[in-house]
Amino acid sequence: MKREQKVQPEQLDEIIAEEARRSGFSGVVQVSRKEQTLAAAAYGQANMAEDRGNRVNTRFGIASGSKLFTAIAVCQLAEQGKLSFDSKVLEILHELEFPLFNPEITVHELLTHSSGIPDYFDEETMEDFAALWNDTPMYTLRRPVDFLPMFAALPMKFSPGERFHYNNAGYIMLSLLIETLSGMKFTDYVEQHIFRPCGMQDSGYFAFDALPANTALGYIDNGNGQSISNIYSLPVVGGGDGGAFVTAADMQKLWTGLLAHKLLQPETTALLLTPHIHVDEDTRYGYGVWISVSNNEVLKYHVMGYDPGISFRSAVYPANGVTFTALSNHSGDVYRMMLAVEEILPR
Numbered sequence: 001m002k003r004e005q006k007v008q009p010e011q012l013d014e015i016i017a018e019e020a021r022r023s024g025f026s027g028v029v030q031v032s033r034k035e036q037t038l039a040a041a042a043y044g045q046a047n048m049a050e051d052r053g054n055r056v057n058t059r060f061g062i063a064s065g066s067k068l069f070t071a072i073a074v075c076q077l078a079e080q081g082k083l084s085f086d087s088k089v090l091e092i093l094h095e096l097e098f099p100l101f102n103p104e105i106t107v108h109e110l111l112t113h114s115s116g117i118p119d120y121f122d123e124e125t126m127e128d129f130a131a132l133w134n135d136t137p138m139y140t141l142r143r144p145v146d147f148l149p150m151f152a153a154l155p156m157k158f159s160p161g162e163r164f165h166y167n168n169a170g171y172i173m174l175s176l177l178i179e180t181l182s183g184m185k186f187t188d189y190v191e192q193h194i195f196r197p198c199g200m201q202d203s204g205y206f207a208f209d210a211l212p213a214n215t216a217l218g219y220i221d222n223g224n225g226q227s228i229s230n231i232y233s234l235p236v237v238g239g240g241d242g243g244a245f246v247t248a249a250d251m252q253k254l255w256t257g258l259l260a261h262k263l264l265q266p267e268t269t270a271l272l273l274t275p276h277i278h279v280d281e282d283t284r285y286g287y288g289v290w291i292s293v294s295n296n297e298v299l300k301y302h303v304m305g306y307d308p309g310i311s312f313r314s315a316v317y318p319a320n321g322v323t324f325t326a327l328s329n330h331s332g333d334v335y336r337m338m339l340a341v342e343e344i345l346p347r
Contacts, residue, residue, distance in 0.1 A: 007031070007322060011344055012039035019340040027216070027311070027328030028056055030248035031341060033321050034256075040248065046216035046329065048227060059202055059215040059245045060327035061234075062312040063305030066244035069190045070171050071111055071288025072258070073178050075268050076193060082181040083107055085271075089115075092177055096148065100155045107177070109160050110170040111287040112277045116162060118154035119169045120147060141235035142207070144175040144186055164277050164285065168241040171288075175240025186240055198257035200250040205238045215245060216329040218309025227330075230309030242305055251325040255316045273301055306331070313338045320346045 016029050016039055026044025030037065042054040077083050083092065085108040090098060101117055109115040136150060151169045158165070175186040182189050187205035195203050206212060208231045218230035238244050246254075257263055264272065275284030275291045275298070284291040292299040302315035311328040313335060324341055326334040 007033065007038055007320075007345060009038045012341065013041070015340050015344060016041050016337070019337050023332065023336060025328065025332070025334075025337060026054065026219075026330050027060065027326060027334070028054060028058060028248045029326045029337060029341075030056070030252060030324075032252045032323050037249075037252075038322075044329070046214075048217075048219065054216055054329070055214070057202065057214065057247050057249065059206075059212070059247055060312065060329055061216075061218060061238070061243065061245050061305075061307070061310045062251075062303075062314075062327065063307040063310045064168070064242040065303040065305035065312045065314060066238065066242050066246075067171050067240075068254075068288040068303045069194050069244060070174050070178070070186075070240045071272060071286075072194055072263055073186075073190055074107065074111060074174055075264050075272055075287065077178065077181050078107075079265060079268055083177065085111070089173060089177065092180060093173070096145075096152070096176070098152050100153065102156055102160050105160045107174070108276070110167075110174050112285055113164050113167045113170060114161050114277055115167065115170050115173075116156045116158040116160050116165070117167065117169055117173070118151050118157055119165075119167045120150035120172075121168055122157075138232065138234060139209075139236045141239075142237045144172050144179060144239050147172045147239070164279050171241035172239065178240070187237070190244070194254075194263060195250075197262050198250075198253045200246065200253050203244060203246040203250045205243060206245050207237045208234070209236060211245075216327075218307075218329045220308045220331055230307070233308035234310075242307070246327070248325045248327060251314045251327075252323055255314070255323045259316070306333075317345060322346075 012031055020043045028042045030040040040056045042056045044054050046052050046054045046058050087107050089105045090103050105115045178189055179186050191204055219227040220230050222228045272287040274286055277285050279285050290302050298318055300315045300317045305312040311332055311334045314325040316323045322345055326337045328334050
C-alpha cells in the first residue's frame with residue numbers, strides 16, 4: 001500500500017520565507033489542511049506611515065477574489081426558489097433600464113462570464129483601472145446601482161453564451177439580482193448569509209474612509225519610486241464584482257464551510273464547482289471560481305484578485321485537502337508564492 005505523502009511544515013516555512021525574501025513580499029501566507037494550519041507567516045508593513053507591520057490576522061482587500069461570495073449568494077437564492085440559473089436577468093431587473101442588452105441573458109451566463117454584456121472595465125481593451133475615476137469619482141460608488149451609468153447603456157459585445165469574456169459588470173448585475181430578490185443590501189446579505197455561517201468574524205465589505213483596526217492599506221508605486229495609498233484608485237466600497245476584506249484564516253473558513261456544505265446543499269455545491277466553460281487549455285470556470293484541470297482531472301479550485309495595491313490568491317487542492325491563501329497589499333504578483341508552495345504539495 002502506498003503511504004500517503006505529508007506536507008512538512010518546516011519545509012513549507014522555509015519555502016515561504018525564501019520566496020518572500022526573494023520577491024520582497026508584503027502580506028500574509030497561510031497553508032492549511034483540514035483544521036490544521038501547516039504554515040502561517042506575515043511580511044512587510046500594513047501601514048507605512050505608522051510603521052505598523054502585517055500580522056497573520058491582518059485584513060486585506062481581495063479585489064475580484066470575492067466574486068466567489070457573489071456566486072454563492074446567487075446559488076443560495078436558487079435553492080430558495082427565488083431564481084433559476086436559466087432565469088432571464090432583465091425580467092428580474094425589469095425596473096432598471098438596459099436599452100441595448102439582449103433580453104435572453106441568463107443568470108448562468110452572468111455567472112460564467114459568457115453573457116456578452118459590456119464591461120465598465122474591459123480587460124481586453126483597458127489597462128489602467130484607476131483611469132476609470134477620471135469621469136466617475138470613486139467615492140460615489142457605494143451600491144451596485146451606482147455602477148450602472150458606466151455600462152448599462154452600452155451595446156453588447158457578443159451574443160449570450162458565445163464565449164468566455166471575463167466581465168466585472170456581469171457580477172454587478174448579479175449583485176443587483178441579489179438585492180432585488182433578497183430585499184437586502186448586497187454587502188449585508190453576504191456578511192449575514194456567507195461570512196457569519198462560516199465564522200468569518202474578521203471579514204466584511206469595509207469602506208476605504210472607515211477601515212477597521214488591523215486592516216492593511218494597499219500601496220501602489222507612483223512612478224517616482226514612492227509608495228502611495230490606493231484609496232483614490234478603487235471604489236470606496238466593494239460590491240458584487242470584488243472589494244471584500246478578509247484574513248487568511250477567514251479564507252480557510254470559507255473553503256471549509258463551502259466544502260462541508262454549510263453554505264449550499266451538496267448538489268448545489270457540486271454545480272458551483274462544475275467546470276462550466278472553457279477558458280484555455282488548462283483552465284475552466286465554474287460559478288465564481290477558476291478551475292485548473294489536467295487530463296480531465298481537477299487539480300485545484302482557486303480564486304484571485306488583482307487591483308492597484310492588491311494581490312490575492314487562494315486555492316483548495318482536492319487531491320490532498322490542502323488550502324493555500326496569499327494576501328498582499330501591493331500590486332506585485334502573489335502567483336509565484338503559490339507556485340513555490342505547490343512545488344512541495346503531495347500529488
